[in-house]
Amino acid sequence: MATRDLVLSALFAAIIVALGLVPPIMLGFIPVPITAQSLGVMLAGVVLGAKRGTIAVLLVLVLAAIGLPVLSGGRGGLAVFMAPTTGYLIGWVLAAFTTGYLSQLLISHNQAGFVQTVNFFVAALFGGVIVLYVCGISYLALVTGLGFSKAFMGSLAFIPGDVLKALIAALAGRAVMVGYPLLPQRA
Amino acid sequence: MRSLHIEGDSVLHRLPAGVKLSILAAISLALFTIDIPALLAVAALAGLVGHALLRISAAEIWHRMRPFALIVVVVALFTAVFSGTTEGLTAFFRLAALALFASLVTATTTTGDFINVITRAAMPLERLDVLKAQDVGLSIGLVIRFVPEILSRYEVIRDAHYARGLKPRPLSIIVPLMISTLRSADEIAAAIDARGIRSQK
Known part of the structure; x- marks a missing residue:
């Protein structure tokens, strides 16, 4: 791994941590505050691509595991990996990977701007929402013995917010691609 | 932190x-x-x-x-x-x-003890040429070093919004934050290589 790629992953991990420390962002049109940290996971995929994005998310989880309060709300330590919601943290890694992989697959520089944004949205929605919730809900259902239907119902309330985050990630991903392109391109 | x-x-x-x-x-x-x-x-x-x-x-x-x-x-x-x-x-x-x-x-x-455990656990991966074990400690150090910097960048961008009478919005904060942060990657990478911190094979 080139030093530059390592640094990019580390910097993005720092961005994800910082997004967990800033106060939740209020959007004008919905009354619910949005925690920006899971947005950071999708952003890691759309901005850095599969490999570097996954490493960035892994770094955040390693920092949490070694006892630093890097997750939103000052959570950290090994206990976050022993909680009913641990599946969502494992899901972060797969979400960043899937989002990054799909971004690399779907987006190229000679597409029109609107097409790129739509493709980024598809990538972020599939990775950052579908893959994430499959991991989170399966873990919750199996580990707590709650069963899939109840685990799904309990998670339902958070899905609209995450769809919105996928949209923000798509717009931001396209903007970064214009301003400072980093996403690896298929040959 | x-x-x-x-x-x-x-x-x-x-x-x-x-x-x-x-x-x-x-x-x-x-x-x-x-x-x-x-x-x-x-x-x-x-x-x-x-x-x-x-x-x-x-x-x-x-x-x-x-x-x-x-x-x-x-x-x-x-x-x-x-x-x-x-x-x-x-x-x-x-x-x-x-x-x-x-x-x-x-x-x-302690955090240091954890990093030692992870580095040791990464040794087999190093032999398989997947990663370098010492990179783990280096990247953890980098993240801890840059979190405060990114937070102050966030404040600068937010204040720039206020100074222009704009409401800070997620997109107009996060895009400049990412671009300005990731732009410094080249310099940091050059500094790491110049000091020979990652001994290249």
């Missing part, structure tokens, strides 16, 4: 980090095979007593466990309503014990 480590000289502090992690893994497996609420309650109590032995206040213990309290109670209530009180109690004490034991390992192990 303050670590969740607590200074001390207890038996747990002196145990090697690798041993503590193995014990934690064994205990959590055991907790999932036990289905007796009373036994799980004893385990949770033991975790609580362990925290008390670290000589931290009850408020501090609550502060550490608070992020987990809500989800544990919700899952236990759900289980109790749908599967019966015994199952609910089992879920409550099992999840509480898991979180308490994990938090105990975190409280008694």
Whole structure:
């Protein structure tokens, strides 16, 4: 791994941590505050691509595991990996990977701007929402013995917010691609 | 950023980090095979007593466990309503014990010890040429070093919004934040290579 790629992953991990420390962002049109940290996971995929994005998310989880309060709300330590919601943290890694992989697959520089944004949205929605919730809900259902239907119902309330985050990630991903392109391109 | 480590000289502090992690893994497996609420309650109590032995206040213990309290109670209530009180109690004490034991390992192990364990665990991967074990410590250091910097960049961008009479919006904050941060990657990478920190083969 080139030093530059390592640094990019580390910097993005720092961005994800910082997004967990800033106060939740209020959007004008919905009354619910949005925690920006899971947005950071999708952003890691759309901005850095599969490999570097996954490493960035892994770094955040390693920092949490070694006892630093890097997750939103000052959570950290090994206990976050022993909680009913641990599946969502494992899901972060797969979400960043899937989002990054799909971004690399779907987006190229000679597409029109609107097409790129739509493709980024598809990538972020599939990775950052579908893959994430499959991991989170399966873990919750199996580990707590709650069963899939109840685990799904309990998670339902958070899905609209995450769809919105996928949209923000798509717009931001396209903007970064214009301003400072980093996403690896298929040959 | 303050670590969740607590200074001390207890038996747990002196145990090697690798041993503590193995014990934690064994205990959590055991907790999932036990289905007796009373036994799980004893385990949770033991975790609580362990925290008390670290000589931290009850408020501090609550502060550490608070992020987990809500989800544990919700899952236990759900289980109790749908599967019966015994199952609910089992879920409550099992999840509480898991979180308490994990938090105990975190409280008694320094960040440096953890990094050493991870570096050693990464050695087989280094032999397979997947990654370099020493990169783990380097990247962790980089992240810790840059979090405060990114936070101050966030404040600068937010103040720039206010100065122009604009409301800070997620997109108009996060895009300049990412671009300005990632732009510095080349310089940092050059600085690392110039110092020969990652000895190239």
